[in-house]
Amino acid sequence: MELKFHSLVFDLDGTLINSKLDFSVIRNRLGLSPGEPILEALDLLPYEERNEKQRLLIEWEKEGSLQAELMEGARSVLNRLEQKALLTRNSRTVVVEVLKKLNLHFNPVICREDAPPKPKPHGLLRIAKEWGLPPQNLAYVGDYLFDLQAARAANMKAILYCPGDEPSWSHEADLVIKHFEELLDYLK
Numbered sequence: 001m002e003l004k005f006h007s008l009v010f011d012l013d014g015t016l017i018n019s020k021l022d023f024s025v026i027r028n029r030l031g032l033s034p035g036e037p038i039l040e041a042l043d044l045l046p047y048e049e050r051n052e053k054q055r056l057l058i059e060w061e062k063e064g065s066l067q068a069e070l071m072e073g074a075r076s077v078l079n080r081l082e083q084k085a086l087l088t089r090n091s092r093t094v095v096v097e098v099l100k101k102l103n104l105h106f107n108p109v110i111c112r113e114d115a116p117p118k119p120k121p122h123g124l125l126r127i128a129k130e131w132g133l134p135p136q137n138l139a140y141v142g143d144y145l146f147d148l149q150a151a152r153a154a155n156m157k158a159i160l161y162c163p164g165d166e167p168s169w170s171h172e173a174d175l176v177i178k179h180f181e182e183l184l185d186y187l188k
Contacts, residue, residue, distance in 0.1 A: 003175055006134065008139055008159075012098065058091050070104075085121040104161060139158070147160075
């Protein structure tokens, strides 16, 4: 299987940026079980409790946006791409601030307000349609199992960015990279 791309879709937090957010701590503060998907769990709560916890989540995400740093090597990859898009489970408010702070530009930018959250493929399929490209010609770069599952469900290639130890589910990826500059070998 040949992997060569001129356009890529990226996840944000943990992939392109390090916001220094600890999602296990956030889950704990929100009263959620370890590993429980945050957005899906909050959607199941009664209205007032859900709104309060979503407000807290956005506050923590904003704190993370203030600390956000671009992952090493990411800018050189982004500069080589003809097209690049962003699909994230983050809120639009936070994403706009991070992109402005780090001088990053994507088209389109799909946030949790724009499409059902990953691992659902809706956001990725929307990007493929907007670009006028078949999903199988695209790849999604992410750092978490939901990213790989969304890519699979959209019939896209799944690229796992994993600078540390590989998780048990890394076999779900078509490609595992430890450093962003490894992607340069896969760009057309």
